[in-house]
Amino acid sequence: MTTRLQDTLTGETRPLDPLEPGHVRIYSCGPTVYGPAHIGNFRSFLFADVLVRYLRYRGLEVTWVMNVTDVDDKIIRGANEAGVSIGELADRWLERFRADARALRMTQPDVLPRATEHVDRMVTLIQALLEEGHAYRTEDGSIFFRIDSWPAYGRLARLDPDQLRVGERVEADEYGKGDVRDFALWKASKPGEPSWDTPIGTGRPGWHIECSAMSMAYLGESFDIHTGGVDLIFPHHEDEIAQSEAATGQPFVRTWLHCAHLRLGGAKMAKSTGNISSVVDLLDAGVSPRALRYALISVHYRQGLDYTPASLEAAAAAIDRLDTLVAALSAYSEARSDAPDLESELAAARSRFEAALDDDLNVSAALAAVFDxxxxxxxxxxxxSISTADAARALAMLRDLDRVLAILPDAADELPAQAAALLAAREAARTARDFAASDRLRDELAALGIGVEDTRDGQRWRRLEAVR
RNA sequence: GGCGACGUGGUGAAGUGGUUCAACACGGAGGUCUGCAAAACCUCUAUUCAGCGGUUCGAAUCCGCUCGUCGCCUCCA
Structure with missing residues:
Protein backbone atom coordinates (compact mmCIF):
# COMPACT_ATOMS: atom_id res chain seq x y z
CA MET A 1 0.00 0.00 0.00
CA THR A 2 1.33 3.38 -0.90
CA THR A 3 0.40 6.73 0.46
CA ARG A 4 -2.54 8.35 -1.30
CA LEU A 5 -3.15 12.08 -1.27
CA GLN A 6 -5.97 14.26 -2.55
CA ASP A 7 -4.82 16.78 -5.11
CA THR A 8 -6.67 20.10 -5.07
CA LEU A 9 -6.20 20.67 -8.78
CA THR A 10 -7.82 17.48 -10.03
CA GLY A 11 -9.78 16.58 -6.93
CA GLU A 12 -8.44 13.07 -7.29
CA THR A 13 -6.93 10.99 -4.52
CA ARG A 14 -3.89 9.37 -6.08
CA PRO A 15 -0.97 7.25 -4.92
CA LEU A 16 2.10 9.36 -4.30
CA ASP A 17 4.47 8.73 -7.19
CA PRO A 18 7.57 10.89 -6.81
CA LEU A 19 9.21 12.24 -9.95
CA GLU A 20 12.44 10.77 -8.66
CA PRO A 21 11.65 7.35 -7.21
CA GLY A 22 12.18 7.29 -3.47
CA HIS A 23 12.69 11.03 -3.19
CA VAL A 24 9.81 13.42 -2.52
CA ARG A 25 10.22 17.14 -2.99
CA ILE A 26 7.86 19.34 -1.02
CA TYR A 27 7.36 23.08 -0.92
CA SER A 28 5.28 24.76 1.75
CA CYS A 29 4.18 28.35 1.80
CA GLY A 30 5.69 29.64 4.99
CA PRO A 31 5.36 32.71 7.16
CA THR A 32 5.43 36.35 6.27
CA VAL A 33 7.63 37.63 9.05
CA TYR A 34 6.08 40.88 10.16
CA GLY A 35 4.53 39.74 13.42
CA PRO A 36 3.87 36.72 15.57
CA ALA A 37 2.48 33.62 13.89
CA HIS A 38 -0.92 32.51 15.09
CA ILE A 39 -2.03 28.95 15.63
CA GLY A 40 -3.98 28.96 12.39
CA ASN A 41 -0.72 29.48 10.53
CA PHE A 42 0.79 26.67 12.50
CA ARG A 43 -2.06 24.35 11.76
CA SER A 44 -1.00 24.41 8.14
CA PHE A 45 2.73 24.23 8.95
CA LEU A 46 2.20 21.28 11.27
CA PHE A 47 0.08 19.52 8.69
CA ALA A 48 3.04 19.74 6.32
CA ASP A 49 5.29 18.63 9.17
CA VAL A 50 3.23 15.48 9.74
CA LEU A 51 3.31 14.78 6.01
CA VAL A 52 7.09 15.13 5.89
CA ARG A 53 7.54 13.05 9.02
CA TYR A 54 5.28 10.31 7.71
CA LEU A 55 6.97 10.06 4.33
CA ARG A 56 10.33 9.82 6.08
CA TYR A 57 8.92 7.24 8.48
CA ARG A 58 7.92 5.34 5.35
CA GLY A 59 11.52 5.35 4.25
CA LEU A 60 11.29 8.00 1.57
CA GLU A 61 13.87 10.70 1.19
CA VAL A 62 12.19 14.07 1.56
CA THR A 63 13.47 17.50 0.63
CA TRP A 64 11.28 20.05 2.35
CA VAL A 65 11.45 23.72 1.49
CA MET A 66 9.49 26.38 3.34
CA ASN A 67 9.80 29.94 2.16
CA VAL A 68 10.02 33.02 4.29
CA THR A 69 8.44 36.15 2.87
CA ASP A 70 10.60 38.98 4.14
CA VAL A 71 9.52 41.78 1.84
CA ASP A 72 5.93 42.85 1.26
CA ASP A 73 3.55 45.69 2.05
CA LYS A 74 3.02 44.68 5.65
CA ILE A 75 6.69 44.27 6.40
CA ILE A 76 7.47 47.61 4.81
CA ARG A 77 4.75 49.30 6.80
CA GLY A 78 5.83 47.56 10.01
CA ALA A 79 9.45 48.49 9.50
CA ASN A 80 8.59 52.12 8.80
CA GLU A 81 6.44 52.29 11.90
CA ALA A 82 9.16 50.74 14.05
CA GLY A 83 11.86 52.86 12.44
CA VAL A 84 13.97 49.86 11.44
CA SER A 85 14.93 48.28 8.15
CA ILE A 86 12.80 45.52 6.69
CA GLY A 87 15.75 43.19 7.27
CA GLU A 88 15.83 43.96 10.97
CA LEU A 89 12.10 43.53 11.34
CA ALA A 90 12.14 40.28 9.40
CA ASP A 91 15.10 38.93 11.38
CA ARG A 92 13.28 39.59 14.60
CA TRP A 93 10.10 37.80 13.61
CA LEU A 94 11.88 34.99 11.82
CA GLU A 95 13.69 34.22 15.05
CA ARG A 96 10.36 34.14 16.85
CA PHE A 97 8.92 31.87 14.19
CA ARG A 98 11.81 29.45 14.59
CA ALA A 99 11.28 29.38 18.34
CA ASP A 100 7.55 28.70 17.93
CA ALA A 101 8.28 25.97 15.41
CA ARG A 102 10.77 24.33 17.76
CA ALA A 103 8.33 24.48 20.65
CA LEU A 104 5.65 22.83 18.55
CA ARG A 105 8.14 20.21 17.35
CA MET A 106 7.88 21.19 13.73
CA THR A 107 10.59 19.47 11.72
CA GLN A 108 13.23 21.92 10.62
CA PRO A 109 12.75 22.36 6.85
CA ASP A 110 15.80 21.47 4.79
CA VAL A 111 15.77 24.98 3.38
CA LEU A 112 14.06 28.12 4.67
CA PRO A 113 14.81 30.47 1.79
CA ARG A 114 14.21 34.19 2.17
CA ALA A 115 12.65 36.12 -0.65
CA THR A 116 15.13 39.00 -0.51
CA GLU A 117 17.97 36.56 -1.14
CA HIS A 118 16.39 35.23 -4.33
CA VAL A 119 15.53 38.36 -6.25
CA ASP A 120 17.83 37.29 -9.10
CA ARG A 121 15.83 34.11 -9.64
CA MET A 122 12.62 36.11 -9.71
CA VAL A 123 14.03 38.55 -12.23
CA THR A 124 15.07 35.69 -14.49
CA LEU A 125 11.56 34.29 -14.40
CA ILE A 126 10.01 37.65 -15.10
CA GLN A 127 12.34 38.18 -18.03
CA ALA A 128 11.23 34.89 -19.50
CA LEU A 129 7.60 35.90 -19.08
CA LEU A 130 8.23 39.23 -20.76
CA GLU A 131 9.95 37.53 -23.68
CA GLU A 132 7.12 35.06 -24.13
CA GLY A 133 4.49 37.78 -24.06
CA HIS A 134 2.93 36.64 -20.82
CA ALA A 135 3.92 39.80 -19.02
CA TYR A 136 3.94 43.50 -19.74
CA ARG A 137 5.31 46.68 -18.28
CA THR A 138 3.16 49.59 -17.22
CA GLU A 139 4.09 53.26 -17.38
CA ASP A 140 5.55 53.41 -13.89
CA GLY A 141 7.81 50.42 -14.58
CA SER A 142 5.76 47.76 -12.79
CA ILE A 143 5.34 44.43 -14.51
CA PHE A 144 2.15 42.40 -14.60
CA PHE A 145 1.22 38.91 -15.67
CA ARG A 146 -1.31 38.87 -18.48
CA ILE A 147 -4.04 36.49 -17.41
CA ASP A 148 -5.54 36.34 -20.88
CA SER A 149 -2.33 34.75 -22.09
CA TRP A 150 -2.88 31.72 -19.89
CA PRO A 151 -6.06 29.80 -20.80
CA ALA A 152 -5.83 27.44 -17.81
CA TYR A 153 -6.07 30.37 -15.41
CA GLY A 154 -8.67 29.62 -12.75
CA ARG A 155 -8.43 25.85 -12.94
CA LEU A 156 -7.00 25.31 -9.47
CA ALA A 157 -9.56 27.53 -7.77
CA ARG A 158 -12.34 26.41 -10.11
CA LEU A 159 -13.00 30.01 -10.91
CA ASP A 160 -14.10 31.35 -14.24
CA PRO A 161 -11.85 34.36 -14.91
CA ASP A 162 -14.75 36.09 -16.62
CA GLN A 163 -16.84 35.76 -13.49
CA LEU A 164 -14.33 37.35 -11.12
CA ARG A 165 -16.02 40.25 -9.44
CA VAL A 166 -13.59 42.78 -10.68
CA GLY A 167 -14.18 46.37 -9.82
CA GLU A 168 -15.31 45.80 -6.28
CA ARG A 169 -11.98 45.28 -4.66
CA VAL A 170 -9.41 46.56 -7.05
CA GLU A 171 -6.31 47.94 -5.44
CA ALA A 172 -5.99 51.64 -6.04
CA ASP A 173 -2.28 51.56 -6.75
CA GLU A 174 -2.58 49.10 -9.55
CA TYR A 175 -4.34 51.05 -12.27
CA GLY A 176 -2.41 51.16 -15.43
CA LYS A 177 -2.82 47.45 -15.80
CA GLY A 178 -4.09 46.15 -19.12
CA ASP A 179 -6.70 44.17 -17.25
CA VAL A 180 -7.64 44.69 -13.62
CA ARG A 181 -7.41 40.96 -13.02
CA ASP A 182 -3.75 40.82 -13.99
CA PHE A 183 -1.42 40.40 -11.06
CA ALA A 184 1.86 42.07 -10.19
CA LEU A 185 5.14 40.33 -10.86
CA TRP A 186 7.28 43.36 -10.17
CA LYS A 187 6.44 46.58 -8.37
CA ALA A 188 8.26 49.71 -9.51
CA SER A 189 10.20 51.44 -6.78
CA LYS A 190 8.43 54.05 -4.73
CA PRO A 191 9.76 56.54 -2.21
CA GLY A 192 10.16 55.04 1.23
CA GLU A 193 10.19 51.48 -0.07
CA PRO A 194 13.13 49.13 -0.45
CA SER A 195 14.07 48.36 -4.02
CA TRP A 196 16.51 46.36 -6.07
CA ASP A 197 18.34 47.53 -9.18
CA THR A 198 17.90 44.81 -11.74
CA PRO A 199 17.88 44.29 -15.51
CA ILE A 200 14.09 44.64 -15.47
CA GLY A 201 14.22 47.90 -13.57
CA THR A 202 14.36 49.23 -10.06
CA GLY A 203 11.70 47.89 -7.77
CA ARG A 204 10.69 44.94 -5.66
CA PRO A 205 9.12 41.57 -6.43
CA GLY A 206 5.44 40.76 -6.14
CA TRP A 207 4.46 38.14 -3.67
CA HIS A 208 3.49 35.30 -5.99
CA ILE A 209 6.71 35.27 -7.97
CA GLU A 210 8.69 34.63 -4.78
CA CYS A 211 7.25 31.19 -4.34
CA SER A 212 7.72 30.23 -7.98
CA ALA A 213 11.34 31.32 -7.93
CA MET A 214 12.28 29.79 -4.61
CA SER A 215 10.52 26.49 -5.12
CA MET A 216 12.17 26.03 -8.51
CA ALA A 217 15.53 27.10 -7.14
CA TYR A 218 15.61 24.25 -4.65
CA LEU A 219 13.24 21.66 -6.08
CA GLY A 220 13.40 22.09 -9.84
CA GLU A 221 10.91 23.32 -12.41
CA SER A 222 8.61 20.43 -11.58
CA PHE A 223 8.27 18.94 -8.14
CA ASP A 224 5.99 16.63 -6.21
CA ILE A 225 4.00 18.43 -3.55
CA HIS A 226 3.07 22.00 -2.74
CA THR A 227 1.21 22.77 0.49
CA GLY A 228 -0.51 25.75 2.04
CA GLY A 229 -3.74 26.92 3.60
CA VAL A 230 -6.93 26.88 1.53
CA ASP A 231 -6.89 30.65 1.52
CA LEU A 232 -3.81 30.51 -0.69
CA ILE A 233 -5.55 28.61 -3.47
CA PHE A 234 -6.68 31.86 -5.00
CA PRO A 235 -5.03 33.91 -6.06
CA HIS A 236 -1.60 32.90 -4.73
CA HIS A 237 -1.30 29.34 -5.98
CA GLU A 238 -3.33 30.00 -9.10
CA ASP A 239 -0.86 32.73 -9.96
CA GLU A 240 2.11 30.53 -9.14
CA ILE A 241 0.92 27.90 -11.58
CA ALA A 242 0.30 30.41 -14.35
CA GLN A 243 3.60 32.24 -14.08
CA SER A 244 5.69 29.12 -13.46
CA GLU A 245 4.30 27.05 -16.29
CA ALA A 246 4.22 30.01 -18.65
CA ALA A 247 7.88 30.68 -17.91
CA THR A 248 9.24 27.13 -18.05
CA GLY A 249 6.79 25.28 -20.27
CA GLN A 250 6.91 22.51 -17.67
CA PRO A 251 4.16 21.24 -15.36
CA PHE A 252 4.81 22.99 -12.06
CA VAL A 253 3.46 20.89 -9.22
CA ARG A 254 2.18 17.32 -9.29
CA THR A 255 0.06 17.40 -6.13
CA TRP A 256 -1.46 20.40 -4.40
CA LEU A 257 -2.38 19.94 -0.77
CA HIS A 258 -4.42 22.51 1.10
CA CYS A 259 -5.16 22.65 4.77
CA ALA A 260 -8.58 23.85 5.95
CA HIS A 261 -8.94 26.84 8.22
CA LEU A 262 -8.67 26.96 11.94
CA ARG A 263 -11.67 28.85 13.28
CA LEU A 264 -11.95 30.97 16.36
CA GLY A 265 -15.39 31.99 17.52
CA GLY A 266 -16.97 30.51 14.41
CA ALA A 267 -14.89 32.51 11.95
CA LYS A 268 -11.63 31.87 10.19
CA MET A 269 -8.65 32.85 12.29
CA ALA A 270 -6.89 35.67 10.46
CA LYS A 271 -4.67 38.57 11.30
CA SER A 272 -6.76 40.90 9.22
CA THR A 273 -9.90 40.26 11.25
CA GLY A 274 -8.01 40.23 14.52
CA ASN A 275 -9.49 37.02 15.87
CA ILE A 276 -6.16 35.39 16.39
CA SER A 277 -4.44 33.50 19.11
CA SER A 278 -0.70 33.71 18.73
CA VAL A 279 1.57 30.82 19.57
CA VAL A 280 3.75 33.08 21.69
CA ASP A 281 0.81 34.24 23.80
CA LEU A 282 -0.39 30.72 24.42
CA LEU A 283 3.04 29.39 25.29
CA ASP A 284 3.75 32.38 27.50
CA ALA A 285 0.47 31.67 29.26
CA GLY A 286 1.83 28.23 30.10
CA VAL A 287 -0.05 26.14 27.56
CA SER A 288 1.60 22.81 26.96
CA PRO A 289 3.19 22.89 23.52
CA ARG A 290 2.55 19.20 23.06
CA ALA A 291 -1.13 19.65 23.86
CA LEU A 292 -1.29 22.50 21.39
CA ARG A 293 0.41 20.40 18.74
CA TYR A 294 -2.01 17.58 19.41
CA ALA A 295 -5.00 19.89 19.16
CA LEU A 296 -3.76 21.22 15.82
CA ILE A 297 -2.88 17.93 14.13
CA SER A 298 -5.50 15.55 15.49
CA VAL A 299 -8.22 16.51 13.03
CA HIS A 300 -7.96 15.71 9.33
CA TYR A 301 -6.23 18.51 7.47
CA ARG A 302 -9.06 19.10 5.01
CA GLN A 303 -11.59 19.42 7.82
CA GLY A 304 -12.30 22.80 9.37
CA LEU A 305 -11.30 22.95 13.00
CA ASP A 306 -12.67 25.12 15.77
CA TYR A 307 -10.17 26.27 18.33
CA THR A 308 -11.59 26.53 21.84
CA PRO A 309 -10.08 26.34 25.32
CA ALA A 310 -12.02 23.10 25.75
CA SER A 311 -10.30 21.57 22.72
CA LEU A 312 -6.96 22.35 24.30
CA GLU A 313 -7.99 20.79 27.61
CA ALA A 314 -9.16 17.65 25.85
CA ALA A 315 -5.86 17.51 24.00
CA ALA A 316 -3.90 17.89 27.23
CA ALA A 317 -5.89 15.05 28.80
CA ALA A 318 -5.23 12.81 25.81
CA ILE A 319 -1.53 13.62 25.96
CA ASP A 320 -1.49 12.88 29.68
CA ARG A 321 -2.97 9.47 29.01
CA LEU A 322 -0.07 8.66 26.70
CA ASP A 323 2.46 10.14 29.12
CA THR A 324 1.16 7.86 31.84
CA LEU A 325 1.52 4.84 29.61
CA VAL A 326 5.08 5.78 28.66
CA ALA A 327 5.97 6.20 32.34
CA ALA A 328 4.31 2.89 33.21
CA LEU A 329 6.05 0.96 30.44
CA SER A 330 9.37 2.48 31.42
CA ALA A 331 8.97 1.60 35.09
CA TYR A 332 7.52 -1.86 34.55
CA SER A 333 9.54 -4.80 35.78
CA GLU A 334 8.34 -8.38 35.86
CA ALA A 335 10.48 -11.49 35.75
CA ARG A 336 8.50 -13.79 33.52
CA SER A 337 8.58 -15.14 30.02
CA ASP A 338 7.69 -13.02 27.03
CA ALA A 339 4.06 -12.88 25.99
CA PRO A 340 3.73 -14.94 22.79
CA ASP A 341 1.05 -12.77 21.22
CA LEU A 342 2.53 -9.35 21.87
CA GLU A 343 4.49 -9.21 18.66
CA SER A 344 1.42 -9.68 16.48
CA GLU A 345 -0.55 -7.18 18.54
CA LEU A 346 2.12 -4.54 18.01
CA ALA A 347 2.35 -5.35 14.32
CA ALA A 348 -1.42 -5.01 13.95
CA ALA A 349 -1.33 -1.60 15.59
CA ARG A 350 1.42 -0.49 13.26
CA SER A 351 -0.41 -1.64 10.20
CA ARG A 352 -3.62 0.14 11.24
CA PHE A 353 -1.61 3.27 11.92
CA GLU A 354 0.02 3.15 8.51
CA ALA A 355 -3.18 2.33 6.67
CA ALA A 356 -4.81 5.38 8.23
CA LEU A 357 -2.02 7.75 7.26
CA ASP A 358 -1.72 6.22 3.81
CA ASP A 359 -5.33 7.23 3.33
CA ASP A 360 -4.73 10.91 2.66
CA LEU A 361 -3.12 11.44 6.06
CA ASN A 362 -6.04 10.40 8.25
CA VAL A 363 -4.48 11.39 11.55
CA SER A 364 -7.69 10.83 13.56
CA ALA A 365 -7.81 7.20 12.51
CA ALA A 366 -4.08 6.81 13.13
CA LEU A 367 -4.54 8.18 16.64
CA ALA A 368 -7.35 5.69 17.19
CA ALA A 369 -4.84 2.91 16.44
CA VAL A 370 -2.41 4.42 18.93
CA PHE A 371 -5.04 4.71 21.67
CA ASP A 372 -6.29 1.18 21.08
CA SER A 385 1.09 -10.56 31.88
CA ILE A 386 4.13 -9.35 29.96
CA SER A 387 7.85 -9.42 30.64
CA THR A 388 10.12 -6.47 31.26
CA ALA A 389 11.45 -6.93 27.74
CA ASP A 390 7.89 -6.96 26.38
CA ALA A 391 7.20 -3.61 28.00
CA ALA A 392 10.33 -2.26 26.38
CA ARG A 393 9.17 -3.59 23.01
CA ALA A 394 5.76 -1.95 23.37
CA LEU A 395 7.38 1.31 24.34
CA ALA A 396 9.73 1.09 21.37
CA MET A 397 6.71 0.65 19.09
CA LEU A 398 5.00 3.71 20.54
CA ARG A 399 8.17 5.72 20.13
CA ASP A 400 8.53 4.55 16.57
CA LEU A 401 4.99 5.64 15.66
CA ASP A 402 5.69 8.90 17.44
CA ARG A 403 8.33 9.74 14.85
CA VAL A 404 5.28 10.86 12.86
CA LEU A 405 3.12 12.39 15.57
CA ALA A 406 5.78 13.87 17.87
CA ILE A 407 3.47 14.08 20.85
CA LEU A 408 5.14 11.77 23.38
CA PRO A 409 7.27 13.11 26.21
CA ASP A 410 10.92 13.61 25.43
CA ALA A 411 12.76 10.28 25.81
CA ALA A 412 15.76 12.03 27.28
CA ASP A 413 13.67 13.89 29.82
CA GLU A 414 15.45 13.75 33.19
CA LEU A 415 13.92 14.52 36.51
CA PRO A 416 15.29 17.86 37.76
CA ALA A 417 17.72 17.46 40.67
CA GLN A 418 15.42 19.15 43.14
CA ALA A 419 12.55 16.86 42.23
CA ALA A 420 14.81 13.82 42.26
CA ALA A 421 15.81 14.64 45.82
CA LEU A 422 12.18 14.95 46.86
CA LEU A 423 11.40 11.68 45.18
CA ALA A 424 14.24 9.94 47.03
CA ALA A 425 13.08 11.43 50.30
CA ARG A 426 9.59 10.20 49.60
CA GLU A 427 10.92 6.73 48.89
CA ALA A 428 12.56 6.72 52.30
CA ALA A 429 9.43 8.01 54.00
CA ARG A 430 7.39 5.28 52.40
CA THR A 431 9.81 2.60 53.49
CA ALA A 432 9.39 3.95 57.01
CA ARG A 433 5.61 3.97 56.42
CA ASP A 434 5.55 7.67 57.25
CA PHE A 435 2.55 8.44 55.07
CA ALA A 436 2.14 11.99 56.30
CA ALA A 437 5.61 12.85 55.02
CA SER A 438 4.99 10.84 51.86
CA ASP A 439 1.83 12.79 51.08
CA ARG A 440 3.49 16.10 51.81
CA LEU A 441 6.36 15.28 49.46
CA ARG A 442 3.88 14.26 46.79
CA ASP A 443 2.25 17.68 47.08
CA GLU A 444 5.62 19.37 46.83
CA LEU A 445 6.43 17.44 43.69
CA ALA A 446 3.06 18.31 42.21
CA ALA A 447 3.85 21.96 42.86
CA LEU A 448 6.95 21.45 40.71
CA GLY A 449 4.79 20.01 37.94
CA ILE A 450 5.79 16.41 38.65
CA GLY A 451 3.02 13.89 39.22
CA VAL A 452 3.92 10.87 41.33
CA GLU A 453 2.08 7.58 41.61
CA ASP A 454 2.73 4.55 43.76
CA THR A 455 2.72 1.26 41.91
CA ARG A 456 4.05 -2.26 42.23
CA ASP A 457 6.99 -1.03 40.23
CA GLY A 458 7.68 1.64 42.82
CA GLN A 459 7.16 5.36 42.50
CA ARG A 460 6.35 6.48 39.00
CA TRP A 461 6.62 10.09 37.87
CA ARG A 462 5.55 12.12 34.89
CA ARG A 463 5.39 15.76 34.03
CA LEU A 464 1.99 17.35 34.45
CA GLU A 465 1.36 19.34 31.31
CA ALA A 466 -0.34 22.62 32.01
CA VAL A 467 -3.21 23.78 29.85
CA ARG A 468 -3.11 27.38 30.91
C1' G B 1 -24.26 37.29 -7.66
C1' G B 2 -20.69 32.96 -8.94
C1' C B 3 -18.05 28.66 -7.00
C1' G B 4 -17.09 25.11 -3.12
C1' A B 5 -17.01 22.44 1.61
C1' C B 6 -19.64 20.70 5.57
C1' G B 7 -23.94 19.30 9.11
C1' U B 8 -22.60 12.00 13.13
C1' G B 9 -23.63 11.19 21.02
C1' G B 10 -22.91 16.05 26.43
C1' U B 11 -18.16 17.88 23.34
C1' G B 12 -14.33 17.03 19.43
C1' A B 13 -14.29 13.42 15.73
C1' A B 14 -13.49 8.51 12.41
C1' G B 15 -16.48 6.00 9.23
C1' U B 16 -18.72 7.25 2.39
C1' G B 17 -23.76 0.97 0.28
C1' G B 18 -24.11 -4.75 4.01
C1' U B 19 -19.66 -8.60 7.37
C1' U B 20 -18.47 -5.51 15.59
C1' C B 21 -21.00 0.63 10.74
C1' A B 22 -21.72 3.96 14.66
C1' A B 23 -13.97 3.86 15.91
C1' C B 24 -10.95 6.95 18.96
C1' A B 25 -10.34 11.10 22.43
C1' C B 26 -12.49 14.38 26.12
C1' G B 27 -16.46 14.65 29.65
C1' G B 28 -20.16 11.98 32.85
C1' A B 29 -22.22 7.55 35.97
C1' G B 30 -21.15 2.95 38.47
C1' G B 31 -17.51 -0.87 39.80
C1' U B 32 -12.40 -3.21 40.70
C1' C B 33 -7.61 -2.07 42.69
C1' U B 34 -5.23 1.17 46.53
C1' G B 35 -2.58 3.49 53.42
C1' C B 36 -4.65 7.75 50.95
C1' A B 37 -4.33 9.49 46.18
C1' A B 38 -3.45 9.04 41.23
C1' A B 39 -3.32 6.03 37.24
C1' A B 40 -5.20 1.89 34.99
C1' C B 41 -8.86 -1.69 33.87
C1' C B 42 -14.24 -3.26 33.44
C1' U B 43 -19.49 -1.78 32.56
C1' C B 44 -22.75 2.02 31.00
C1' U B 45 -23.24 7.00 28.35
C1' A B 46 -26.20 7.92 19.61
C1' U B 47 -32.03 1.59 17.66
C1' U B 48 -29.10 6.52 15.41
C1' C B 49 -25.98 9.78 11.75
C1' A B 50 -29.66 18.19 10.22
C1' G B 51 -34.96 17.55 8.08
C1' C B 52 -38.02 15.54 4.20
C1' G B 53 -38.51 12.54 -0.11
C1' G B 54 -36.28 8.97 -3.50
C1' U B 55 -32.92 4.79 -5.49
C1' U B 56 -31.81 -0.22 -3.47
C1' C B 57 -33.10 -6.67 -0.99
C1' G B 58 -30.19 -3.21 2.15
C1' A B 59 -27.92 3.92 3.20
C1' A B 60 -24.92 7.81 8.15
C1' U B 61 -22.76 6.29 3.37
C1' C B 62 -25.92 7.24 -3.54
C1' C B 63 -29.68 11.04 -5.77
C1' G B 64 -33.13 15.37 -5.13
C1' C B 65 -35.17 19.22 -2.27
C1' U B 66 -35.30 22.14 2.30
C1' C B 67 -32.95 24.26 6.49
C1' G B 68 -28.32 25.61 8.75
C1' U B 69 -22.92 26.61 9.19
C1' C B 70 -18.35 27.90 7.01
C1' G B 71 -15.00 29.22 3.11
C1' C B 72 -13.15 31.30 -1.71
C1' C B 73 -14.14 35.08 -5.55
C1' U B 74 -9.23 40.77 -1.82
C1' C B 75 -4.15 40.61 1.80
C1' C B 76 -4.58 35.93 4.29
C1' A B 77 -1.83 29.44 6.52
Missing part, protein backbone atom coordinates in the same frame (compact mmCIF):
# COMPACT_ATOMS: atom_id res chain seq x y z
CA UNK A 373 -2.71 0.03 21.45
CA UNK A 374 -2.48 2.08 24.63
CA UNK A 375 -5.51 0.39 26.13
CA UNK A 376 -4.19 -3.06 25.26
CA UNK A 377 -0.84 -2.32 26.84
CA UNK A 378 -2.42 -0.80 29.93
CA UNK A 379 -4.43 -3.95 30.32
CA UNK A 380 -1.35 -6.13 30.02
CA UNK A 381 0.48 -3.94 32.53
CA UNK A 382 -2.41 -4.21 34.98
CA UNK A 383 -2.47 -7.98 34.54
CA UNK A 384 1.33 -8.13 34.75
Missing amino acids: LAREQNRRLAER
